[in-house]
Amino acid sequence: MIRGVLFDLDGVLYNGEDPIPGAAEAVEQVRRSGVVSRFVTNTTSRPRSAIVAKLAKFGVRAAPEDILTPPVAAAAWIRSRADGSAALFVPAATRAEFVGLEATGDESEVRYVVVGDLGQAWDYKRLNAAFRLLHGRPQRRLVALGLTRFWQSSDGANLDVAPFVAALECATGCTATVMGKPSKEFFLQAASRMGLAPEELLMIGDDLRVDALGAKRAGLRSALVRTGKFRPSDLDGDDLPDWVLDSARDLPALLANGDQ
8 A cells, every 4th residue: 555655846746947737736635645745856956945945836835854865865875884075076055965974175085976967067177077086996986866867947858967977987987876766775765764665655757767667676656647758658668657647636546546
């Protein structure tokens, strides 16, 4: 039985600056039904306080602790290991999640190279700096804040973090530790924070690979919505989500149906 829902944000509750009709009402209906809800996103460009404010603008109530982002998950993971500092290739707004972990000038202390979505701030010099920290240093770990390939804005598709992580993996021969969707660790951390078993959780998202299939591989149920970055070709393969919904507004009916 589904006792909790993880809502993706962009493409599920809103598209950029436009709300998806019925999504906010669906979140409230899920809550009133007694099903626990949390929000998960691969964004690394905004702190949780900014996400809370954006959700409120669309009529969705949330507190910072209701939101799990890759920086939050990565910082918790690094703190649990307590074996070195981190070189951060993340937006300035995200650095607050890594207080006490960032390298302060002594490069020899760096144990983790953390890469997030820098958007247009990426250039050759910055990408090469991350490469040099990893090149020939097998004791260091490349930590990817998600593996989203692209995101959809009002003016078209935009590169996300995955292509830059792939470039670093290719150049250094290392394999990134992923702290964000679709990594199993990310979904299991969400389940643990909610006090639920993975099979009691449903992930609802608009990205087949990152949201739906990532959740399924971690033992969660999954629902794919036909909004956001969804394309009909997503359903052409054999690896599919448990459910396909027209939009998030159809989720309460799915949960009420009881065929879970």
